[in-house]
Amino acid sequence: MTDALTRLLQTRDWLMADGATGTNLFNMGLSSGDAPELWNEEHPDRIRTLYKGAVDAGSDIFLTNSFGGNAARLKLHGAQKRARALSRIAAELGRDIADTAGRPVVVAGSVGPTGEIMEPMGTLTHADAVEIFHEQAEGLKEGGADVLWVETISAPEEFRAAAEAAKLASMPWCGTMSFDTAGRTMMGATSAALAELVEKLPHKPLAFGANCGVGASDLLRTVLGFAAAGSERPIIAKGNAGIPKYVHGHIHYDGTPDLMADYAILARDSGATIIGGCCGTTPEHLRAMRAALETRPRGPRPSLEDITTRIGGFSSASDGTEGDAPARPRRRRRS
Amino acid sequence: MADENELILSELPDDELVTQMQDDLYDGLGEEIVDGVNILLERGWQPYDVLTKALVAGMTVVGNDFRDGILFVPEVLLAANAMKSGMAILKPLLAETGAPKMGKMVIGTVKGDIHDIGKNLVGMMLEGAGFEVVDLGINTAAEAYLEALAREEADILGMSALLTTTMPYMKTVIDELVEKGRRDDYIVLVGGAPLNEEFGRAIGADAYCRDAAVAVEIAKDFIARKHNQMSA
Numbered sequence: 001m002t003d004a005l006t007r008l009l010q011t012r013d014w015l016m017a018d019g020a021t022g023t024n025l026f027n028m029g030l031s032s033g034d035a036p037e038l039w040n041e042e043h044p045d046r047i048r049t050l051y052k053g054a055v056d057a058g059s060d061i062f063l064t065n066s067f068g069g070n071a072a073r074l075k076l077h078g079a080q081k082r083a084r085a086l087s088r089i090a091a092e093l094g095r096d097i098a099d100t101a102g103r104p105v106v107v108a109g110s111v112g113p114t115g116e117i118m119e120p121m122g123t124l125t126h127a128d129a130v131e132i133f134h135e136q137a138e139g140l141k142e143g144g145a146d147v148l149w150v151e152t153i154s155a156p157e158e159f160r161a162a163a164e165a166a167k168l169a170s171m172p173w174c175g176t177m178s179f180d181t182a183g184r185t186m187m188g189a190t191s192a193a194l195a196e197l198v199e200k201l202p203h204k205p206l207a208f209g210a211n212c213g214v215g216a217s218d219l220l221r222t223v224l225g226f227a228a229a230g231s232e233r234p235i236i237a238k239g240n241a242g243i244p245k246y247v248h249g250h251i252h253y254d255g256t257p258d259l260m261a262d263y264a265i266l267a268r269d270s271g272a273t274i275i276g277g278c279c280g281t282t283p284e285h286l287r288a289m290r291a292a293l294e295t296r297p298r299g300p301r302p303s304l305e306d307i308t309t310r311i312g313g314f315s316s317a318s319d320g321t322e323g324d325a326p327a328r329p330r331r332r333r334r335s
Numbered sequence: 336m337a338d339e340n341e342l343i344l345s346e347l348p349d350d351e352l353v354t355q356m357q358d359d360l361y362d363g364l365g366e367e368i369v370d371g372v373n374i375l376l377e378r379g380w381q382p383y384d385v386l387t388k389a390l391v392a393g394m395t396v397v398g399n400d401f402r403d404g405i406l407f408v409p410e411v412l413l414a415a416n417a418m419k420s421g422m423a424i425l426k427p428l429l430a431e432t433g434a435p436k437m438g439k440m441v442i443g444t445v446k447g448d449i450h451d452i453g454k455n456l457v458g459m460m461l462e463g464a465g466f467e468v469v470d471l472g473i474n475t476a477a478e479a480y481l482e483a484l485a486r487e488e489a490d491i492l493g494m495s496a497l498l499t500t501t502m503p504y505m506k507t508v509i510d511e512l513v514e515k516g517r518r519d520d521y522i523v524l525v526g527g528a529p530l531n532e533e534f535g536r537a538i539g540a541d542a543y544c545r546d547a548a549v550a551v552e553i554a555k556d557f558i559a560r561k562h563n564q565m566s567a
Contacts, residue, residue: 022500032503033447076449076474115449121412154408180528182404186452244499244529246537251503279499279529316404
């Protein structure tokens with residue numbers, strides 16, 4: 001039997017994912033510094049409200065509240081032994097909402113980065129990373145997640161470890177990286193590099209793409225980069241609703257629902273199949289995005305200039321995919 | 336590799352050796368940096384000159400290329416580790432010789448956040464620039480920042496956050512300083528991927544630092560201004 005996401009992808013030519021988790025939980029009273037995953041147990045009603053907000057706004061896919069639910073991150077809150085259980089509950093709550101939605105909705109088990117640097121730069125071994133991800137993957141699977149959703153990854157090694165964990169858990173998966181540093185990930189990976197990496201994995205994702213990063217414009221440039229790499233695999237675009245500002249004591253992202261509606265259309269025209277938001281994207285933004293995707297016709301693939309004109313400029317001049325990335329001339333090199 | 340390409344560090348004149356060390360730092364070659372530092376010291380260089388002319392100058396190039404999107408975190412980590420191995424030799428000597436100090440910074444990743452890559456880079460680059468750095472690690476509560484600032488008689492507070500769920504905590508720490516009447520005792524610098532300049536201003540920080548290289552520039556600038564005020 002195929003999974004729920006594959007079935008949806010067979011019947012539709014675009015799907016809408018959800019918006020933010022963390023910033024929406026803030027609006028429900030989460031304090032900065034606290035682990036959102038603990039709310040799966042402490043405030044299951046609020047987590048259901050979060051999920052339902054996305055589903056009611058038209059999301060076909062929503063992510064579980066388990067982004068930081070791996071042992072490496074829960075350690076901070078003394079909850080490292082609870083990674084599997086908290087992830088399971090996150091998915092169980094999601095299953096309830098999806099099964100009563102009255103239409104097919106995919107529960108995607110969110111898997112965020114470990115926060116550690118992998119060998120050889122750092123200390124986290126491949127085997128340990130796989131184990132950390134695998135534990136969480138089993139919890140999400142037990143709770144009824146349809147797919148695993150690996151997100152906000154910076155290091156190709158970590159992406160590979162997560163892919164291996166998905167395979168160990170026999171789960172279909174999707175994976176996105178965060179391109180937040182001059183158009184690349186913090187570790188220097190370009191959109192083209194991710195497109196290439198994905199096809200080399202033994203357990204390939206159903207879809208791949210970008211989430212978070214800087215603003216909606218940068219994210220679209222990254223999507224264009226995936227498309228230019230010639231990938232046949234569905235592309236995911238989950239950009240932030242603008243950039244964060246501090247207003248009246250809380251974080252507010254400056255992207256309006258109208259801007260995100262334009263972003264959604266541009267993402268689809270750029271080649272994305274699964275379109276959603278990330279930080280700052282509320283159900284109000286999602287409703288505007290859904291309406292735009294349903295009513296506005298497809299257009300030609302936008303140019304970088306089109307993107308700049310319609311939703312704003314980029315954070316850097318280049319994203320490293322043009323092949324003429326600046327390199328520092330070396331005086332000499334020793335053997 | 337052909338032997339004729341082999342460079343013998345100890346045979347290079349000072350100026351070429353220093354240039355070579357800057358290249359080696361750029362390439363993250365720790366052993367070569369240790370060799371270079373020892374050779375310069377044997378030739379009678381002051382530890383402070385080795386630090387500034389070879390290591391800091393080299394890290395400045397690394398920092399600039401990081402800022403300009405030519406180098407990324409892995410390369411900078413390698414360079415910083417090479418720098419560290421050189422610093423391990425120089426640190427005790429610098430203390431002995433009473434080399435000039437730029438200032439003292441207390442740095443940490445805020446409560447709820449374990450991301451320390453950027454914070455570590457800032458710490459290493461500032462040490463490289465001659466600052467004394469007290470690193471509180473990750474998941475730092477407001478009380479821990481305040482206690483360390485007082486204990487260390489620090490000039491600068493550096494806070495880092497990578498998550499939208501933890502960045503508001505920086506405001507909590509600054510508010511705590513304001514409440515205790517100590518906000519003006521320190522220069523407060525903030526950084527992290529989701530932040531921006533406007534955010535830094537809105538929460539009451541002195542500056543937002545886009546990356547580690549910028550953090551060094553801003554820290555130097557603020558310290559210089561502080562000294563000017565004191566002597567005025």
